[in-house]
Amino acid sequence: MNIAIIGPAKVAHLHAKAAQSAGNLVAVYGRDQARADAFAGQYGINAYTDIAQMVAQENVDVCIVCTPHPAHRVVTVAALEAGANVLVEKPLAASVEDCDAMIEAAKRANRFLGTVSQRRFYDSSTRVKQAIDDGKIGNPALGVAQLLGWRSKEYYESDPWRGTWETEGGGVMVNQAPHQLDLLLWYMGEPESVFGVWANVNHPFIEVEDTALAIVRFKNGGLGNIMLSNSQKPGLYGKVHIHGQNGASVGVQTDGGSMFVAGQSTIQDPPVNDLWTVPGEETLLAGWAAEESAKFQAVDNMTYYFAEQLREFCQAVGEGRAPAVTGEDGRRVVQLFQAIYESQRTGAVVKF
16 A cells, blocks of 8 residues: 655654565655655655645555644645545643544544554554453453653653643643553453542653552453653553453563653563463563564564564555554543643543
8 A cells, every 4th residue: 555654754764664675665745845845855755735736646545643743633624635544653642632632533534543552563562362262361450550750851851742731632641651551451341430530740841740549440440550750760661451350361562771862762572471370371571572673673673563563554545444553542542641731730530
């Protein structure tokens, strides 16, 4: 399929490389012609400052949105209305209102909308989901999502849109934690209510939160605990653990060591299952870790999982079915962190 990038930012380079391996990268859109031209020159593609023109002239099947979060709605709706299917970098948007507008635009245009959540495609992540679906832990009773990372002053100064409510839309919940929040919801199901708080612990030079905590009640009767922070130097890990009603537990460490920053650092540690007490399977962790480590070393781990999700998205478009990670999935993540902001504002439990 013909693929185009919207927004020639840092993470767009990873998606461009993924698109070259998963499809036919043909174009890039940017508001600034010079910046779009420079990006296009690196990949031998054409640059545009008009989305509709790009989609029409290049016969674009799929657009990948890589703009700052509050700008997702405008460019996504434009691409959908022009006739392209759209895969949006996480989070889907900075507000539920924007998510709803994007989902409605996809329905009107009869096109598919998806959200980038490449950590779902880790073997260790899918193994947790399969164990839950197979009933190995019984009903998911307690889900724990943790992200303890670090973002420096240089990180926030690397792009003018970082660190403000208007241009980034939020802090650790909006930019760094959607992967863990998505996995928590994927494993535990629909939330019923949430009570949350947030703070800025050690980043006085930004407006948004660097730390957030929340307690979630899920519709299946399970409970959830969320602990997210950009205040641990140099960064520790991202984990999602699910404890079952039968006493067994499964979990994945999606991120380890210092946290990955697009354009500034690389992924250091492979994702692994770091918790597994399913009866009869307790000894399998070491073998799985060895397999995942070998795979991690054998592929370009910076782009491989982006390409895996893009291939699945393109396949879904070709088959006329919903992709593995839909716009509605992205909306659930936005609804969750928006509810935590609302809970902090009101001091009350927020019901969904």
